[in-house]
Amino acid sequence: MTQQTAPLADEPAGARNPASAGGAVTLTGLGKEYGDFTAVHPLDLTIPEGSFFALLGASGCGKTTTLRMIAGLEDPSGGTVRIGDQDVTGLPPYKRPVNTVFQNYALFPHLDIYENVAFGLRRRGVKSVKGQVEEMLELVELGHLARRKPHQLSGGQQQRVAVARALINHPKVLLLDEPLGALDLKLRRQMQLELKRIQTEVGITFVHVTHDQEEAMTMADTIAVMNAGRIEQLGAPTDLYENPRTTFVANFLGQSNLIEAQVAGTSGDDLLLSVGDGRLAMPTARCVPSVRAGDKLLAGVRPEKISIVHADDAAEVPEGRNKITGRIVDASFIGVSTQYVVNSPWCPELAVFAQNVERDGRLVPGAEVVLHWSPAHTFGLDAAQDIEAGEVNA
Amino acid sequence: MAALSTAPAGAPAEVPPVPPGAAARRRRLVPYWLLLPGILWLLVFFAAPMVYQASTSVQTGSLETGYQVTWHFATYWDAFREYDVFYLRSLIYAGIATVLCLAIGYPLAYTIAFKAGRWRNVLLVMVIAPFFTSFLIRTLAWKTILADDGYVVTVLDKLHILNVTASLGITADDRVLATPLAVVCGLTYNFLPFMILPLYSSLERIDPRLHEAAGDLYARPFTTFRKVTFPISLPGVVAGTLLTFIPASGDYINAELLGSPSEQMIGNVIQSKFLTVLDYPTAAALSFMLMAAILVIVSVYIRKAGTEELV
Numbered sequence: 001m002t003q004q005t006a007p008l009a010d011e012p013a014g015a016r017n018p019a020s021a022g023g024a025v026t027l028t029g030l031g032k033e034y035g036d037f038t039a040v041h042p043l044d045l046t047i048p049e050g051s052f053f054a055l056l057g058a059s060g061c062g063k064t065t066t067l068r069m070i071a072g073l074e075d076p077s078g079g080t081v082r083i084g085d086q087d088v089t090g091l092p093p094y095k096r097p098v099n100t101v102f103q104n105y106a107l108f109p110h111l112d113i114y115e116n117v118a119f120g121l122r123r124r125g126v127k128s129v130k131g132q133v134e135e136m137l138e139l140v141e142l143g144h145l146a147r148r149k150p151h152q153l154s155g156g157q158q159q160r161v162a163v164a165r166a167l168i169n170h171p172k173v174l175l176l177d178e179p180l181g182a183l184d185l186k187l188r189r190q191m192q193l194e195l196k197r198i199q200t201e202v203g204i205t206f207v208h209v210t211h212d213q214e215e216a217m218t219m220a221d222t223i224a225v226m227n228a229g230r231i232e233q234l235g236a237p238t239d240l241y242e243n244p245r246t247t248f249v250a251n252f253l254g255q256s257n258l259i260e261a262q263v264a265g266t267s268g269d270d271l272l273l274s275v276g277d278g279r280l281a282m283p284t285a286r287c288v289p290s291v292r293a294g295d296k297l298l299a300g301v302r303p304e305k306i307s308i309v310h311a312d313d314a315a316e317v318p319e320g321r322n323k324i325t326g327r328i329v330d331a332s333f334i335g336v337s338t339q340y341v342v343n344s345p346w347c348p349e350l351a352v353f354a355q356n357v358e359r360d361g362r363l364v365p366g367a368e369v370v371l372h373w374s375p376a377h378t379f380g381l382d383a384a385q386d387i388e389a390g391e392v393n394a
Numbered sequence: 395m396a397a398l399s400t401a402p403a404g405a406p407a408e409v410p411p412v413p414p415g416a417a418a419r420r421r422r423l424v425p426y427w428l429l430l431p432g433i434l435w436l437l438v439f440f441a442a443p444m445v446y447q448a449s450t451s452v453q454t455g456s457l458e459t460g461y462q463v464t465w466h467f468a469t470y471w472d473a474f475r476e477y478d479v480f481y482l483r484s485l486i487y488a489g490i491a492t493v494l495c496l497a498i499g500y501p502l503a504y505t506i507a508f509k510a511g512r513w514r515n516v517l518l519v520m521v522i523a524p525f526f527t528s529f530l531i532r533t534l535a536w537k538t539i540l541a542d543d544g545y546v547v548t549v550l551d552k553l554h555i556l557n558v559t560a561s562l563g564i565t566a567d568d569r570v571l572a573t574p575l576a577v578v579c580g581l582t583y584n585f586l587p588f589m590i591l592p593l594y595s596s597l598e599r600i601d602p603r604l605h606e607a608a609g610d611l612y613a614r615p616f617t618t619f620r621k622v623t624f625p626i627s628l629p630g631v632v633a634g635t636l637l638t639f640i641p642a643s644g645d646y647i648n649a650e651l652l653g654s655p656s657e658q659m660i661g662n663v664i665q666s667k668f669l670t671v672l673d674y675p676t677a678a679a680l681s682f683m684l685m686a687a688i689l690v691i692v693s694v695y696i697r698k699a700g701t702e703e704l705v
């Protein structure tokens with residue numbers, strides 16, 4: 001996860017350019033209803049120019065609908081869409097400075113690759129398209145296939161044609177609707193890097209829709225997590241990962257252990273929690289709801305932040321760590337790490353990812369263990385939520 | 395003519411006694427067995443009559459003395475010289491009817507495919523509904539519709555449209571019946587479903603996202619139609635025009651019922667040569683020449699439609 005900070009450090013272009021510049025997208029109260037079903041609740045969102053923005057959410061949560069409203073392919077039930085300084089809400093798609101890479105490419109079957117890519121330029125009356133088309137085909141490394149028809153290409157190649165066909169128009173905003181959805185894992189990873197490279201190269205605002213949280217985290221510099229037609233949380237990948245504000249985000253983006261706890265009191269900057277007859281501590285600043293002693297709370301910790309030791313070595317756990325005892329019910333060896341599932345009397349099925357540095361042979365299912373982690377790695381969520389929201393059944 | 399070469403050499407219905415263990419060979423023969431009914435059908439109802447007619451066309455003689463094959467190819471030339479106007483008229487009427495069918499059928503097929511929503515099936519049934527009555531009866535119905543004192547003619551007359559059509563030479567004497575207009579209308583009406591159905595099936599298959607993609611790439615709705623929808627539907631256009639043009643150019647019912655002697659098409663001539671005058675050689679020769687003409691026109695058309703630069 002560490003490399004995700006890179007795009008942040010290197011300034012999101014939006015920071016340089018005020019939101020009014022060419023490629024910023026501003027949605028104000030934008031919503032969509034189908035009959036009495038609300039596909040997208042009115043949402044306010046600003047996507048800075050030049051950013052790689054990911055719209056992440058489970059299937060059916062309204063991502064495509066949002067994207068289509070930006071592209072002009074769907075009429076919003078309310079609200080406005082602005083691109084740069086221009087209100088485009090009432091404009092038909094062909095008048096908007098946006099291009100779309102469709103979920104299943106929608107390449108023109110009767111035209112060859114060259115003409116597919118040239119389509120937008122020709123419609124705008126550009127006279128000599130040759131140079132630009134060739135350059136664009138080079139960018140996506142398809143120059144040698146220019147005269148093939150779409151059905152003669154592999155899925156990954158078609159996907160690159162779809163990107164080239166949209167990008168060649170130098171839109172202010174490029175909309176990508178799960179463009180990698182149909183590809184196998186390896187190609188997907190490769191295309192993610194490629195898209196990221198292209199985006200850095202051309203500096204256009206990318207709005208990328210996906211339901212793959214890993215994809216969103218590797219590619220985007222800002223992620224909006226959508227759930228049931230609402231944006232639950234928006235931020236940089238590291239920020240969303242470290243500081244989820246809802247159980248949905250905590251479970252959907254990576255994996256989280258959520259422990260039902262009760263606030264016992266405070267100690268300096270820390271909040272003290274009781275879990276059964278055990279005690280946990282966490283920074284008050286990382287607690288989302290404001291709580292008082294006696295309130296219920298969900299204490300969260302990411303599986304890789306937890307260390308696991310055999311109960312016989314419990315004495316070696318340093319002071320000041322959050323500790324929970326339990327019994328291993330499952331251990332799966334993944335290669336770089338081992339994933340344990342640990343049952344403790346107060347919280348069932350805690351997930352623990354341990355790096356395979358020095359494997360302890362005693363850590364097998366049935367073994368009594370102590371889990372411990374730094375209080376600073378604990379976050380607190382409102383207990384009045386579905387604790388399993390957004391869980392991905394892997 | 396060329397058609398003579400279709401004379402087949404008896405079907406190679408080779409059915410060897412299967413040696414043991416020749417299952418693989420038997421499996422290889424399966425496709426031929428499956429083709430057999432079709433081939434037999436073609437032999438009995440297409441190839442054999444063709445050979446028979448081909449031989450008829452080069453016979454001479456009379457009903458009384460009987461006909462002999464004398465390789466009298468001059469029949470072709472004589473028949474052509476005598477009836478060339480009818481060929482021309484047939485092709486022109488069929489061509490106009492085809493163009494009209496396309497002009498009426500394309501918007502209709504487009505609407506059914508993209509705009510009809512839940513009315514789609516109802517509309518399709520309405521396209522096919524005329525087939526529930528016979529061709530002959532439907533054409534006779536047009537005789538009533540276009541009758542001299544009927545509403546249509548009265549209204550057209552009141553609107554002075556008949557003056558316009560008369561000056562174009564497609565109607566005469568304030569009537570529609572027994573004019574080229576009536577015959578072409580009949581042809582258009584009767585063959586319209588053969589145009590609409592292939593058009594519909596090729597349009598219906600077009601992914602609506604292609605329209606969205608075109609719009610997204612700065613094509614206005616009409617440009618989208620011109621550059622995306624229409625080119626993709628071309629196979630339907632070709633199929634529809636062939637299914638309309640070919641039967642229309644050989645048709646004689648419409649000219650017979652809705653036209654006068656001066657609208658007679660080549661089909662009428664062939665029909666009367668066969669059934670009234672009983673001049674079989676000429677009738678057969680005329681049939682072969684019609685077939686050849688259609689073959690030439692169709693192959694030129696397909697060649698052109700197939701290679702046309704669509705961008």
Ligand SMILES: Nc1ncnc2c1ncn2[C@@H]1O[C@H](COP(=O)(O)OP(=O)(O)OP(=O)(O)O)[C@@H](O)[C@H]1O
Nearest residue numbers: 034037039057058059060061062063064065066211
């Ligand atoms: N034309 C429509 N009529 C009624 N409901 C619709 C229509 N289009 C979409 N919906 C509903 O709106 C919701 C959001 O759809 P949308 O296509 O935006 O989902 P999505 O987030 O893109 O999902 P996926 O990841 O599966 O593509 C869904 O529940 C869907 O059933």
Ligand SMILES: [Mg+2]
Nearest residue numbers: 063064065103
């Ligand atoms: Mg979608």
